[in-house]
Amino acid sequence: MESNENSGLSDFRKKRIKIFKRLIVGTMIFFITLPNLFCIFLLGLIYKTNENIKDINTQIVQLSQTEVEKIASTEKKSEAVNDTLVDNDFVFKVSSDKEEYENYTRIYLTFDDGPSQYTNELLDVLNKYGAKATFFVLAQDGYDEEYIRILNEGHTLGVHSYKHVYSDVYGSLEGFENDVNNICDFVEQKTQVRPVFYRFPGGSSNTIYKGDKNELFDYLDQKGLVYIDWNVASNDSTFGGLSKGQIANNVLKGIEGKSDAVILMHDANDKHSSIEALDIIFQSLQGRDDVVFLPITENSEIIQHVHKKTEE
Numbered sequence: 001m002e003s004n005e006n007s008g009l010s011d012f013r014k015k016r017i018k019i020f021k022r023l024i025v026g027t028m029i030f031f032i033t034l035p036n037l038f039c040i041f042l043l044g045l046i047y048k049t050n051e052n053i054k055d056i057n058t059q060i061v062q063l064s065q066t067e068v069e070k071i072a073s074t075e076k077k078s079e080a081v082n083d084t085l086v087d088n089d090f091v092f093k094v095s096s097d098k099e100e101y102e103n104y105t106r107i108y109l110t111f112d113d114g115p116s117q118y119t120n121e122l123l124d125v126l127n128k129y130g131a132k133a134t135f136f137v138l139a140q141d142g143y144d145e146e147y148i149r150i151l152n153e154g155h156t157l158g159v160h161s162y163k164h165v166y167s168d169v170y171g172s173l174e175g176f177e178n179d180v181n182n183i184c185d186f187v188e189q190k191t192q193v194r195p196v197f198y199r200f201p202g203g204s205s206n207t208i209y210k211g212d213k214n215e216l217f218d219y220l221d222q223k224g225l226v227y228i229d230w231n232v233a234s235n236d237s238t239f240g241g242l243s244k245g246q247i248a249n250n251v252l253k254g255i256e257g258k259s260d261a262v263i264l265m266h267d268a269n270d271k272h273s274s275i276e277a278l279d280i281i282f283q284s285l286q287g288r289d290d291v292v293f294l295p296i297t298e299n300s301e302i303i304q305h306v307h308k309k310t311e312e
């Protein structure tokens with residue numbers, strides 16, 4: 001009975017130990033497998049993330065390519081827009097021969113007070129449209145190339161004043177003579193060309209000179225200089241400044257009904273709007289094949305506000 005009880009007990013123990021062993025083995029297997037499973041899960045995750053990154057990369061490449069294409073196509077578009085604005089086949093005809101353009105509106109753009117920081121840009125715009133103009137310059141330091149470029153590109157280089165100081169120019173006859181000589185010498189020294197066209201500071205009708213204005217006209221005559229005024233004012237030097245649209249409008253209105261339009265504009269460091277206006281003027285007249293932009297020459301109609309008074 002006792003041994004039966006004993007054997008029953010050891011059986012029970014054995015069973016418990018077995019269960020215990022299985023439990024340990026099970027736990028061990030569980031704990032060994034779990035990290036492996038976790039690792040497999042992680043590997044899967046990494047693989048998936050890699051795939052995602054690859055996808056994103058391809059998308060980025062595609063996007064940047066379409067961006068590049070977009071930019072390229074907008075550049076093409078803007079080129080196309082410019083092309084429509086600037087008809088490459090169309091340039092304004094140029095000739096100093098007035099008879100050749102008898103039935104044309106002959107426009108003489110004149111720019112006073114230069115050269116300036118914008119002279120090259122101004123010359124570029126004139127070039128772009130095949131237009132010629134006239135510059136009435138001052139003695140400005142640091143613009144040697146601009147004086148020469150004006151002449152080389154077929155424009156007329158006239159003179160305006162040495163330093164544009166009214167009291168120097170109009171204070172006395174001697175002052176006037178010095179001013180004229182100084183600017184002529186200056187230009188001749190820079191370009192090897194003696195100027196023949198002159199524009200009075202303030203125009204020939206200015207009332208600053210208190211002496212007899214005939215003295216001034218006589219002196220210019222003596223020096224072989226022809227003075228040129230204007231019959232269209234762009235008003236680009238109006239105090240406070242006009243917008244490019246207003247300046248262009250003044251010019252476009254001013255040329256209406258004229259066969260010879262001499263336009264007063266400025267080439268100055270504070271007048272970039274004059275160049276912007278010029279672009280509008282050219283674009284507005286581009287379709288007109290009865291318009292020419294000419295440099296002032298001896299063949300041009302000479303516009304003068306005040307003439308020498310002859311005794312009669």
Ligand SMILES: [Zn+2]
Binds near residue numbers: 160164201
């Ligand atoms: Zn001036």
